[in-house]
Amino acid sequence: MFNTDADYVESILQQFGIKVSLSLTLQARQLCNDSRQLQAGDIFCAVAGTQQQGEHYIADALAANSSLILVETSDVSKHGLTHQKVNQAGDCVEIISFYQLNKCLFALAKAFYKSPQAHMTMIGITGTNGKTSTSQIIAQLQESLAMPTGVIGTNGAGKVDALIPIANTTPGATELHSLLQAFVESDQNAVVMEVSSHALAQGRVTAELFDIAVFTNLSRDHLDYHGSMASYADAKAKIFANNNLQVAVVNGNDETAKQWLAEGKIQNALVYGRDLTVKQFDNYVHASAVKATKQGMSFVVKTQDDEQLIESPLLGIFNVDNLLAAISVLLVRGHSLSNIATAVKEIKPVMGRMETFQSAKLPLAVVDYAHTPDALANALQACREHCSGKLWAVFGCGGDRDKGKRAIMGQVAEQYSDNIIITNDNPRSEQPEAIANDVLSGCVKPENVTVMLERQQAVLHVLKTATNKDVVLFAGKGHEDYVEIQGKRHQYNEREWVRSQYTTGITQ
Secondary structure (H helix, E strand, O other): OOOEEHHHHHHHHHOOOOOOOOOOOOEEOOEEOOHHHOOOOOEEEEOEOOOOEHHHHHHHHHHOOOOEEEEEEOOHHHOOOEEEEEOOOOOEEEEEEEEOHHHHHHHHHHHHOOOHHHHOEEEEEEOOOOHHHHHHHHHHHHHHOOOOEEEEEOOEEEEOOEEEOOOOOOOOHHHHHHHHHHHHHOOOOEEEEEOOHHHHHOOOOOHHHOOEEEEOOOOOOOHHHHOOHHHHHHHHHOOOOOOOOOEEEEEOOOHHHHHHHHOOOOOOEEEEEEOOOHHHOOOEEEEEEEEEOOOOEEEEEEEOOOEEEEEEOOOOHHHHHHHHHHHHHHHHOOOOHHHHHHHHOOOOOOOOOOEEEOOOOOOEEEEEOOOOHHHHHHHHHHHHOOOOOOEEEEEOOOOOOOOHHHHHHHHHHHHHOOEEEEOOOOOEOOOHHHHHHHHHOOOOOHHHEEEOOOHHHHHHHHHHHOOOOOEEEEEOOOOOOEEEEOOEEEEOOHHHHHHHHHHHOOOO
């Protein structure tokens, strides 16, 4: 638990030009800029966001017994002005105006929590696909090589085998630094975290946070937010500090990365990939002789200094890319390729990422989070490598998100699978039928497509219909345990639902 007294808080505020005398009895617990997460004793940072204004939640902060409230002002002349109100517990609470609080929030949290990132190796991963898998592979490998590692990302925060859910893939500044401080207190050697394009575009994190910055790939996603692929790419590129203090680990097979490298936009790079033209690079991690096996994937890794056979229990050629990224990070951290190869053999599939379920009488079922055209294509191609019968694709598209990718998802499913079931993903405020029709517009063979919007029913239908030689990909939900419809999350854990059919028999 991170607790501070009045003198400490005063000293932090002085660093930002605010001189104030706080109550001697003040015991501040954490910084928090989300009123829904406030606990007694927290300092509430009432920032001015793009959609919500923190000052509107001061009453909630008082009701939650906050110990101090910092409220954003755009008027520099009001910086440091204070007044008082009484919280629910009857304590007098200072409310301090803070000029451009949102802009200063990262620096404020860093100072408040005593720069916890300085005590660990910080590894940031960005890209359209592969962030979650790569981050958890890195964490698993480092743990097996006696390097305790914290994880922050889509599946939650904490140790890789004991993740606690968090609201955003990349937390905001106050939550992030609170997590990092907790990692320091639990003696973590490193932190590996997913870095979303939204977080980079909004400045919630900056390149200077990361000792190692990993770029996996770029394909269509989030255009509802970024507007164009160029803007999306620019956001992703913000993870690179381009100095000798940071090592950039970059996918040399990705077209955007190739362009950045050719234009000199990425400095101090270690380039990884399959079938690279290695003479172009001083530092590389190259995979060749890639083979799909019954157990997973095997390939030969070659660096400028070493060569080693890698045998992995993970399915799919795209997991070769994820493994290469992870191997590259561990090489940067000083591990030998032979020790890494030994550790790779013990990797467990990432929850909801090409997670397999098998039975002699049922098809091979694969649950994956793929929810972009590129990710769906990769997942289906990976499944095809292990399929001797027909390949089924069961998926939907999220509502209130990039509508332009829906028809493309239909095209991809038709190109790479034999049978398609279009179902709900998270329709949110949209009508599920309208989303399904958007997906259908990309399909030219309707005889191979079934629309079955109730997702649990769709899963049962396919498992009853497919043969034991078939492979079924359930795409889109992955680790999620809900379906969101009209603002309400309905409990639905696809992994557990599929697992139950394989352990207790198909529900009739």
